[in-house]
Amino acid sequence: MASSFARVSAFVALAATVLAAAAASLLVGGTDVTPHDLLRALARPEATGALQTIVWQLRFPRVCIAAVVGGSLALAGALLQGMLRNPLVDPYLTGVSAGAAAAIAIAILAGVAAPLTPAIGFVAGLAAATIVAALARRGAGIDSNRLILAGVSLSTLFAAIVTLAIVRAQSSDYATAIVAWLAGSMAGRGWHELAVTAPYVGAGALLALYAVRPLNALRVGDVRARTVGVDVARAQWVILAASSLLAAASVVLAGMVGFVGLIVPHIARRIVGSDARALLPASVAIGAALCMLADAVCRWIVAPAELPIGVLLAFIGVPSFLYLYFHGGEASR
Amino acid sequence: MIELRDLGLRVGERRLLDGVRAFVTAGEFLAVVGPNGAGKTTLLRAIAGLHPPAAGTVTVDGAALAALSPVQRALRVGFVTSDDVLPDALRVRDVVAIGRYPHHRWWEWQPRPHDEEVVEGALAAVAMGEFSQRLFSTLSSGERQRVWIALGLAQETPVLLLDEPTSHLDVRVAHEILALLRRLADAGKTIVCVLHDLNDAAAYADRLALLGRGALLALDRADDVLAGEAIETAYGLPLERVRSADGRLRVFARAVRLPSITP
Numbered sequence: 001m002a003s004s005f006a007r008v009s010a011f012v013a014l015a016a017t018v019l020a021a022a023a024a025s026l027l028v029g030g031t032d033v034t035p036h037d038l039l040r041a042l043a044r045p046e047a048t049g050a051l052q053t054i055v056w057q058l059r060f061p062r063v064c065i066a067a068v069v070g071g072s073l074a075l076a077g078a079l080l081q082g083m084l085r086n087p088l089v090d091p092y093l094t095g096v097s098a099g100a101a102a103a104i105a106i107a108i109l110a111g112v113a114a115p116l117t118p119a120i121g122f123v124a125g126l127a128a129a130t131i132v133a134a135l136a137r138r139g140a141g142i143d144s145n146r147l148i149l150a151g152v153s154l155s156t157l158f159a160a161i162v163t164l165a166i167v168r169a170q171s172s173d174y175a176t177a178i179v180a181w182l183a184g185s186m187a188g189r190g191w192h193e194l195a196v197t198a199p200y201v202g203a204g205a206l207l208a209l210y211a212v213r214p215l216n217a218l219r220v221g222d223v224r225a226r227t228v229g230v231d232v233a234r235a236q237w238v239i240l241a242a243s244s245l246l247a248a249a250s251v252v253l254a255g256m257v258g259f260v261g262l263i264v265p266h267i268a269r270r271i272v273g274s275d276a277r278a279l280l281p282a283s284v285a286i287g288a289a290l291c292m293l294a295d296a297v298c299r300w301i302v303a304p305a306e307l308p309i310g311v312l313l314a315f316i317g318v319p320s321f322l323y324l325y326f327h328g329g330e331a332s333r
Numbered sequence: 334m335i336e337l338r339d340l341g342l343r344v345g346e347r348r349l350l351d352g353v354r355a356f357v358t359a360g361e362f363l364a365v366v367g368p369n370g371a372g373k374t375t376l377l378r379a380i381a382g383l384h385p386p387a388a389g390t391v392t393v394d395g396a397a398l399a400a401l402s403p404v405q406r407a408l409r410v411g412f413v414t415s416d417d418v419l420p421d422a423l424r425v426r427d428v429v430a431i432g433r434y435p436h437h438r439w440w441e442w443q444p445r446p447h448d449e450e451v452v453e454g455a456l457a458a459v460a461m462g463e464f465s466q467r468l469f470s471t472l473s474s475g476e477r478q479r480v481w482i483a484l485g486l487a488q489e490t491p492v493l494l495l496d497e498p499t500s501h502l503d504v505r506v507a508h509e510i511l512a513l514l515r516r517l518a519d520a521g522k523t524i525v526c527v528l529h530d531l532n533d534a535a536a537y538a539d540r541l542a543l544l545g546r547g548a549l550l551a552l553d554r555a556d557d558v559l560a561g562e563a564i565e566t567a568y569g570l571p572l573e574r575v576r577s578a579d580g581r582l583r584v585f586a587r588a589v590r591l592p593s594i595t596p
Binding site: 085209210212213216217219220221223224225226227228229230231269273274275277 | 381383402403404405406407408411412414416418420421422423427428431432434435437439440442481484485488
């Protein structure tokens with residue numbers, strides 16, 4: 001993006017999109033809420049009544065969760081794609097989701113209480129990311145090819161564990177619980193889950209701030225980045241830690257939500273370019289808006305039931321992305 | 334300015350260089366020559382702090398390189414590598430601006446007016462000012478090489494290392510780049526440059542450093558290195574020497590005859 005005016009305009013448009021998506025997501029649901037009702041409820045958080053409960057205890061936390069999940073996954077994807085200079089990388093490459101899925105599948109099969117499963121998933125996800133990072137280590141830094149190979153290999157192994165768990169649980173409700181978790185959903189989550197994951201999301205975001213300048217230098221390759229003073233090994237560990245924390249937090253909040261971390265950075269790159277100073281916040285905004293809208297559609301389209309958000313994102317997002325990718329300019333790639 | 338003390342370099346288990354002692358003064362243009370695999374690029378990487386020596390030390394401006402942080406090193410030494418990386422969707426100006434990295438702390442995201450001036454100056458120095466808004470990927474090989482040199486200039490370091498900056502370039506562009514390096518050295522910047530063409534190296538550099546057989550075989554004025562026996566030893570090839578009209582010594586390899594192959 002050439003001019004700062006164009007960049008400011010893009011961010012104003014993105015901010016408006018995020019607000020519009022949040023408003024739409026707050027209005028949509030099993031109970032009709034008019035814009036007037038919504039404003040009234042938001043203005044008086046201390047009041048009691050059905051409307052306050054719907055807005056403040058059900059929809060608002062869910063909209064926030066959707067925004068955090070979308071923003072976190074998109075940010076993690078943008079960080080990893082920039083670090084590896086590979087547009088096919090997504091945040092789940094680090095093994096976070098596959099490790100979490102395997103642990104949660106085993107936990108469900110073992111009859112562990114439902115409230116404990118997100119915590120188990122979080123710890124297992126980070127443990128899987130640590131194993132992948134250890135396997136990818138080369139000297140002081142991380143080898144890109146090793147990271148991709150280790151991430152794909154371990155994720156395949158963990159996926160096999162999940163499949164085995166589903167097969168073993170075929171005749172019970174456990175299989176349904178595992179599949180529902182794999183499909184991704186924000187149903188039943190609230191302020192508590194948001195508060196628990198906030199420190200990890202915050203830590204991931206702070207690490208991402210540190211990574212902005214190294215990411216920009218890495219656009220000319222690892223060797224040239226080192227010649228201008230980038231501590232490439234440190235930057236790689238910081239980015240890996242940030243993306244693992246963000247992905248693990250999103251797994252706790254919504255299970256497996258695919259597509260966002262892979263595709264949103266491409267869309268953001270097309271709008272604001274590859275400068276990390278613009279790309280990272282734009283990815284967060286687009287990811288947040290996309291997940292809020294997708295969650296609203298999931299709640300509305302088959303109400304009173306819900307569609308898994310991962311399914312919806314794949315059906316709508318993938319064709320849209322393919323169109324953008326193949327009909328966009330070089331900036332999209 | 335640059336001092337190499339008993340420098341030893343290894344790549345894996347392979348011994349490349351041993352006992353290299355050299356001193357390069359400020360404002361000198363030193364051309365590093367030698368056959369393939371002699372360790373020229375690795376020597377440059379060691380001076381840039383990208384390849385840890387197996388023995389000895391590298392000091393730049395009196396500071397041991399190993400004791401410096403990556404940013405401190407990048408403020409002293411710029412390195413135009415021969416790595417062929419094609420940045421995606423980056424404009425020429427953005428590529429050159431990456432050279433300003435060591436002049437900012439991690440939270441200083443916005444360029445200062447001085448950064449803009451330096452980037453413009455670097456682009457002008459390599460005659461690429463009018464290309465600043467072009468996508469890097471649309472440039473020719475010669476233009477890309479100029480941009481990489483501009484990135485090195487934007488670092489504003491007293492020392493600039495270049496690894497084969499004229500490879501893949503036509504004769505005119507190659508000479509323009511060598512002339513630019515000569516001008517930079519005359520302006521006070523220390524230039525250490527790996528070159529394959531011995532006559533080009535002799536025409537533009539103050540001294541030649543000849544690597545071969547695991548050692549620094551010669552470090553002297555260009556004419557003296559070209560006239561000596563060490564150069565034939567290094568390449569394992571007989572050379573013809575001709576004094577040209579401008580008084581410079583030039584060397585030419587005699588045609589190599591391979592043993593005949595019977596079908």
